[in-house]
Amino acid sequence: MSSSTPMLSASALTRRFGALKAVEDVSLDLAADQIHAVIGTNGAGKSTLINLLSGELAASSGTVRLMGEDITAWSQPRRAKAGLGRSYQRNNIFLPLTVRENCRLAAQTHAQHPWKVWQSAQACALSCGRADEAMERAGLAAAANRPAASLSHGQKRQLEVAMCLATQPRVLLLDEPLAGMGAEESERMLALLRRLREGHAILLVEHDMDAVFAVADRITVMVNGMVIASDAPGAIRSNRDVQNAYLGEHA
Secondary structure (H helix, E strand, O other), X not given: OOOOOOOEEEEEEEEEEOOEEEEEEEEEEEOOOEEEEEEOOOOOOHHXXXXXXHOOOOOOEEEEEEOOEEOOOOOHHHHHHOOEEEOOOOOOOOOOOEHHHHHHHHHHHHXXXXXXXXXXXXXXXXXXXXXXXXXXXXXXHHHOOOEHHHOOHHHHHHHHHHHHHOOOOOEEEEEOOOOOOOHXXXXXXXXXXXXXXXXXXXXXXXXXXXXXXXXXXXEEEEEOOEEEEEEOHHHHHOOHHHHHHHHHHHO
């Protein structure tokens, strides 16, 4: 893959639900070592776009490429194994299990050894090692043995990211990772995103505009399923169409 090739790209991506176009002719590129934020009002098509990129929804038309390879027809599990990870708006964790067990299970889905039926999954050095590394990167090493149910809301969001990291993705699709957080928890998540920027291409869907402008290298603005602007944060902040459609008091 050339150094100039986007880690993930979408070209003319469209998804129809009957007569409704939830995403229409969307094109964007995610570069390595950058955070690319996608913003827009509720119903703008942001989560549908993530579902299309991750493979949870099939595109009606258009193309998705991962590290230069056309993955438009690939299933979600195949995309995940190829290095595409995502988190969800709502916590998708196993509350009775410990932080380490959650991360180990995530790692195990990516590094399966079905022929080792006699070996305990907990004894798998590869998945355990990846789990420990993911917890360390997400700032949860000290909470490794705590049940996930005992974590604060912000820590649960960190765990969601850690589970994603345990699959060793090259591209991260993060759907509102700061949702419901207070100021202190939000700052911890922003610090985590800054650390993860190195070595990853990150697509961030987020409603917290202060956070977006603090951390994003590039911002794409969606309205009614379409892109109305995609540029550096300073240019987006001063874009009159964006101000009229979305930013308002944030401009």
